[in-house]
Amino acid sequence: MADAANYKAIGTRPIRPDGIEKVTGRANFGADLNLPDMLHGKVLRSPHAHARIKRIDLSKALAVDGVYAAVSSADFPQEVTSSLSINILARDKALYHGHAIAAVAARTPRIAEEAIELIEVEYEVLAPVLSLDEAMQENATLVNEHLRTNDEESAPPSNIASTQKFERGDVQKGFDEADVIVEEAFRVPSAHQGYIEPHACVATSNPGGRVTIWCTTQGPFEVRSATAGVLAKTVSDIKVIPSEIGGGFGGKTVVYLEPVAVRLSELTGKPVKMVMNREEVFRATGPASATLCKIKVGATKDGRITAAQAWLAYEAGAFPGSPVGPGAMSVFAPYDLENFLVEGYDVLVNKPKVAAYRAPGAPQSMHAMECAIDELAQRLDMDPIDLRLKNAAKEGTVAPYGPKFPPIGLVKCLEAAKRHPNYATKPEEGVGRGVAVGFWFNIGMQSSAEVCVAEDGAVSIMEGSPDIGGSRASMCLMAAETLGVPYETINAHVGDTESTGFCNLTGGSRTTFATGLAVVKACEDVIAQCKARAALTWELDVDQVEWQDGRAVPKPGVNIDVDPLSLAEIAKTMSRTGGPLLGRASLNAQGAGACFSVNWTDVIIDRETGKVDVKAFTAVQDAGRAIHPAYVEGQMQGGAVQGLGWALNEEYIYDGNGVVENASFLDYRVPVASDMPMIDCEIIEVPNPSHPYGVRGVGETPIVAPLAATSNAVRDVLGFRINDLPLSPPNVLAAIDAAE
């Protein structure tokens, strides 16, 4: 491989192959497909956060003219008892307000809407469990009477689905050695992923039992297996065709509508379309866990951390499975610690089942830790970056979660932050600054890619990763670099579950790393074939030919006088040299490099209204290698804005009965463009040795640090800390008033 300085394609910023379709409104998203004779499905949702379902009578809905079918969970395989299946349609209990109860398919969306109102459901309303504190009490009302902590049969039923604990060294000894100890508790509310495109699908089942699903998803292969699971089918009964996707951020890694649409199609023999409205998206999908995180951290006078302890409780929603695991594994990841103890609790409450959201689990726990570190810096009178540098994890550090770190970029990011003009310039009077570190593990997993070369030398890539952040452009750039041909001659396509090899979902920041690796290997396969074709043409051995700048040439020293053969030239004659050129690769990628960042927020506060305004925000992040720097910056900026929204105004507001009161974008306040300053980005490149071009995932880390960076900035202005998020005007004003 060429070294970084000689890259021709990698590191450039061409426009994306899907750009024109999107900006001209031609791209098809989840709700854009319509089929002849298609029906429209609509879901009836629980008006109670917790209720026993005594009876569901669909007959009045079925009697409506234009209604073709109505289903409840009774119409699904009862032997399947997964959380997923019970989340899709409630069984004996409604477990949260908005939990799906029944569904109908009708000629028009309007008839379907009217018909669901006629479904009779008899509920026995139960007291809902709405907070971690309530849920973890000994005699708490139970969300699930059959759930025992860690599946221990001898234990009494509990809302605590699982616990975890891991430790190193001796925390007591560490705290004894400390000169300063910070101990604080922090709450972070639930936040929704806030993707602009609601969930949508069309499903059709043919009389032979073959099912086709078109949907908006981060993972068509996972939609296939999840839907097959709920319907007790086998994956090969189902074909899933992903549409363009209008945001996911982790929220489109699960299914809600697809199995229901399939069942309705099976019953009616017609295609069924289901589209959520925004209110349904808020009430029944996502969100990220609300959490309570307690942190204790001690250090010597010179800033060496001697011990750290975390107690983390995460709301899972109505079913087990909060990201407390990754939250616990990431909480201390940036630090080289001798002594630590982490305890985590996965806790059921009568709220929607949480879903992944960018670096799932890390923003909450790391908010707590990064606030505590800031507090430590205050008490030690140290620069917050210096304190972190003193304790930073580096190559060779044994990560708190187990492995020894390969080359990582934390120290470089911290050093770059210190040098950055935005950090070197001290904030003006009245402006507060807060620093925090972000981290995410990143994952590899399975990917496939096929690369075909057309007769004119144009290259098309088929892969299976839905493109959320510009990944098709990155695939084309890596292919251009590997093959040595211009970016413009390459196109990338996201296939369906039957047109490309298996591919895990777009998530875990894995796509550019793992699918990218498959694309590079598939291109190398094409190169090998091209060399063989050239060798055939020149009557040489294949190992006498090499690939240079997009052309086959005889190796130095091979005594033959021929012109190099370009990819296009080889393609032109391929029918005579062995037929079509098609490279392929499939793999289970190992060694996704961890990604670190350093962020700082500058804020001002209106002390009379409690409003926090972000004046400046800077993100420094290790990308390993930025294949398409503009899209790396896009990830950094998008994640920063989502993190700032979570820090400032985003939260679920529940009434006493467990009903979300702000299930709309009017009152669930994501930032609008005019709320945000320019998010300044500096990309650091510490190549990942497990990828031919050094790629690390960059998509998730950016959301982690803004929460604590903003909290720390608010502390800098006020002189005291507000531990809980969001830092919304009423909360900030109340804290100011209380402090006066």
Place this chain on the structure above:
Amino acid sequence: MSNFGYVAPTTVEETLSVLKRATDQGQRAQILAGGTDVIVQMRSVDNSHRLFVDIKALRETNEVLIEEEQVYIGAAIPSGVLNENATLKTLLPGLLESADLIGSTQIQGRASIGGNLCNSSPAGDTIPALIANAAICVIATSEGIRTVPVENFVTGVGRNCLVGNEFLLGFQIPRPSTGTGDAYLRFIPRTEMDIAVVGAAVAVTLGQDGICSHARVAIGAVAPTPLLVDAAGVALVDTPVDEEALRRAAQICSDASQPITDKRGTIEYRRKVVGVLCRRAGAIARDRALSNQ
């Protein structure tokens, strides 16, 4: 959303008779101005069948008349159009700013102050500014025109004093005299595309000596209806509208507010911030009055 009829009469008489015919036939009729409330509500609240009577084709709802004694502003003029009127902007900067806060550029191509008032939300942004400027509603009825001061127009959340087939034609506003200035401020957690958590409007007239001879203060989003706070105005009269007088007026506003705790703010928050906004809006109104001598 196909469940509606639509007519666009061109005279007041025709409008009244269309409305009467609909009522006589037991049909629901609803006035349509910019539709930026109505169309959203059809999706979110109630999409039952109705006849939309579009009043944008009437002269009376579309004209601006600037006379010696008073200013007339048609009820259906979009905020974007109002804000292009340079004379109005100098005469009533606070009122125009309140209209300019509604939604976004796209929304302002349609959203009218008549619609904002008739929607009768406690948080309607133009209502406190209309009240502070002593605006009077000009209402078309089958018996002719009747007038109602804006502060008496809204009677409850989403309710107002229009009865039967009445509809709003426009607003008469006393032409601000020399030495008058107005201002409106609202609080939202974001910078735009949000609903006022609290709003306050102040209009003051200062004499040559810088002493206030006349003042009106109105507050929004802190009670079931926007409120005229007489006592806050009184507290400013005979003062130079200085910090001390403004603090008194602010306290009176806080005391006069009857806020609720909801997803947009708490009682304590709204009570406090309505005073803050009254003080800040008062200072802006005073400075405008001083530069307008």
